[in-house]
Amino acid sequence: MTLLLSLDANGPRISGEAEEVTRARPVPANDGHGDVRKKIVPIVRPPAGPSQAEWEGGPWLTLQQWIDAPVAGAGLLLQPADDPQSLAGRLDGVGIVGVDFPRIGDGRGYSHAFILRQRLGYQGPLRAIGAVTADQVFALEQVGFDSFALRADQSAEPAIAALSTYSVPYLTAFRDRDAAVFDAKVRLLEKALIAVGQRHDRPALATSLSAEDMVITDVIARLRLPIDVFTLDTGRLHAETLALIEQVEQRYGIAIVRARPDSEAVDAYVAAFGVDGFYDGLEQRKACCGARKVAPLNVALAGRDAWVTGQRRDQAATRVSLMEAEHDAARDMQKYNPLADWSWADVLAYAAWFDFPMSPLYARGYVSIGCEPCTKAIRQGEDPRAGRWWWESQDGKECGLHTNPTTTRQ
Numbered sequence: 001m002t003l004l005l006s007l008d009a010n011g012p013r014i015s016g017e018a019e020e021v022t023r024a025r026p027v028p029a030n031d032g033h034g035d036v037r038k039k040i041v042p043i044v045r046p047p048a049g050p051s052q053a054e055w056e057g058g059p060w061l062t063l064q065q066w067i068d069a070p071v072a073g074a075g076l077l078l079q080p081a082d083d084p085q086s087l088a089g090r091l092d093g094v095g096i097v098g099v100d101f102p103r104i105g106d107g108r109g110y111s112h113a114f115i116l117r118q119r120l121g122y123q124g125p126l127r128a129i130g131a132v133t134a135d136q137v138f139a140l141e142q143v144g145f146d147s148f149a150l151r152a153d154q155s156a157e158p159a160i161a162a163l164s165t166y167s168v169p170y171l172t173a174f175r176d177r178d179a180a181v182f183d184a185k186v187r188l189l190e191k192a193l194i195a196v197g198q199r200h201d202r203p204a205l206a207t208s209l210s211a212e213d214m215v216i217t218d219v220i221a222r223l224r225l226p227i228d229v230f231t232l233d234t235g236r237l238h239a240e241t242l243a244l245i246e247q248v249e250q251r252y253g254i255a256i257v258r259a260r261p262d263s264e265a266v267d268a269y270v271a272a273f274g275v276d277g278f279y280d281g282l283e284q285r286k287a288c289c290g291a292r293k294v295a296p297l298n299v300a301l302a303g304r305d306a307w308v309t310g311q312r313r314d315q316a317a318t319r320v321s322l323m324e325a326e327h328d329a330a331r332d333m334q335k336y337n338p339l340a341d342w343s344w345a346d347v348l349a350y351a352a353w354f355d356f357p358m359s360p361l362y363a364r365g366y367v368s369i370g371c372e373p374c375t376k377a378i379r380q381g382e383d384p385r386a387g388r389w390w391w392e393s394q395d396g397k398e399c400g401l402h403t404n405p406t407t408t409r410q
């Protein structure tokens, strides 16, 4: 039987056994941190069929089998392509719902859990099976899973540690927190963004497609606020981020402007330092950020009178003094950071309440969404900024978009 981690009122509980792993566990050459040029991620191929044929109560039924002939107390296993909405009014008597994750990073299982818990009101056992790793249990718990059949090469301790480390903010956000307090926070955010739309002629949100920026995008789109949305398409973004841009446009019916670098500036950088010259030193890295990010940002903001960001104070040591509203003196415009006092738990709570598309990179351990060669997943307990420019010292990790010494409090 698979190693099973379950959550109940008394906390995490282990049952089953780890399967014997005959193959050596793949170890990245850099163990995730060494050679900055080789971020090797072990590839785990998905099985051909469902990841498990049975649970401890008997065989799993497919969605179609359950719809055709439900059996009281049976286990229902959903696959990524299944539509859980088809279970509306049909969940009575189900013994357990399993959600199969045939491969790491497939975000559809998270959506299934959200729909089951939030839309269909399913309160019974909900299990994640398949390519479930210790790193994922925190994110899975956030969307309502209460047991986790861990992948064969996983062990229980890191998963329990992940839950005990992260459960506090999660529980605070979702279970024990006074919903009215969170609701008030959302209303304040809405008010702040409405005011930005009223006060300014051409305000814009600069989005990286991070969860924070998705919160603001969601408010802008829900309330149809006159705030443009643009993103810095540096030419080095993850494929997942590029796909998410299109997904967000379709979901909200909005256009996200791609602010791209000047091709001559990029060519000049590559000629001087090489395409990945940013690994060679701070000067080279800042030159790349300057050409691919800062210059396009300045072009995107030219002629505007305000910009909005999703920065939060607890994201980085460089942001502890972040203000909700400032004057960006270098660009002579207002700058708004309406999530300055939001916690990560607040962001997750908002994501769960409003069900917006999240970057699949989060499920793979990324906590910061940036350019592909300069961003990596972090380990549990690491500083959130450890995943950005990890070969540099911790205290100066900014790309130049938000470092402006003449910015003053408003």
Ligand code: SF4
Pocket (backbone or CB within 6 Å): 234, 236, 278, 285, 286, 288, 289, 290, 292, 293, 370, 371, 372, 373, 374, 399
């Ligand atoms: S984050 Fe990396 S790839 Fe992106 S602009 Fe900066 S140095 Fe270049």
